[in-house]
Amino acid sequence: MTHTYQLTGMTCSSCEDKVKKALKLVENITNVEVSKENNTATITMDKHVALSDLQNALESKYQISTINHNETIEQTRSWLETYKPILLIFFYISLVTGLIQSKNHHFDLMEAMRHFMAGFFLVFSFFKMLNLKGFAESYMMYDVLAKKIPAWGYVYAFIELGLGIAYLLNFNPLITNSATFIVMNISIIGVLQSVLNKKKIQCACLGAVFNLPMSTVTIIEDGLMIMMSLIMLLTFL
Incomplete structure (x- = not known):
């Protein structure tokens, strides 16, 4: 332009x-x-x-x-063009979640969140797997754990895949949501540090496929997963 x-x-x-x-x-x-x-x-x-x-x-x-x-x-x-991939992903996951709920006699919030999180982790892990090495290298630029243990970037992609499958199969909700809460809290620390320090680095949330800047959008997507896993954990209390 x-x-x-x-x-x-x-x-x-x-x-x-x-x-x-x-x-x-x-x-x-x-x-x-x-x-x-x-x-x-x-x-x-x-x-x-x-x-x-x-x-x-x-x-x-x-x-x-x-x-x-x-x-x-x-x-x-410019903002819409930059974040178009994430916005489309959230739209499609939300659409599928809504369509599943439309077949129920009443809206089941817990089931809807479980399906949404399954879609989220499966889709995001897919993009990371497309270039696992590129994702790991980008992730270690800001993640607090990946900086100290570079292999964590590779492991993290498979953890997301595992969480996606676990939510889809409704595998032991207590373990699945606890793992999500812990992993996403670790992840959001590096994101918050980068955004607050106004570092202009690439967000690795969609792997190395899209050049997305680290921003409040990244905080929101991580925070959303933390909030949903916490809500579902509280149902066990």
């Missing part, structure tokens, strides 16, 4: 070069054309870059602003 911005503060050709070089260093920007006469910068990017990121890349005397596009709309569109 290409956007043209108003860019003020340039007074000479040296300013043009300085601004052009600074903007080209911003992630996902592929080309920059700057005009001192028109006070504009035409920027081509692989995916939308926030206006604040562009401004942060420039010296304070240069001010950049939008001209022909709505920044809020572009950011929303």
Whole structure:
């Protein structure tokens, strides 16, 4: 995509070069054309870059602003494009779960959560298995246990597969939900650290197949599994 911005503060050709070089260093920007006469910068990017990121890349005397596009709309569109794989996965798992429940005489929350978690772990483990080595290498970049024990990344993918099968077969719910609660709590620690420290690293939730950034979306998906397993554990008390 290409956007043209108003860019003020340039007074000479040296300013043009300085601004052009600074903007080209911003992630996902592929080309920059700057005009001192028109006070504009035409920027081509692989995916939308926030206006604040562009401004942060420039010296304070240069001010950049939008001209022909709505920044809020572009950011929303970019977010949807980035997280489209996860959103589709959650939609399909939710759809299948709902269709199963539609055959019951009444909505069974425990059964619905069990089927949802089965789908979640089976699908997510599938993507990890497509490139197990790539997943393990990405996972050890932020997971607290995988950093210390690199083999944990390989083991984790099979644990997810095992949990998916266990939920599908309704195997010993106490053990299955306890394992989920423990494993996901360990997993979410590294995610929280990365997001809070604003580290721009790839999330390994879908293995190495999709280039998804670590964000609050990752926290939500891990937190959802923790919450569901806890709810089902509490039914045994």
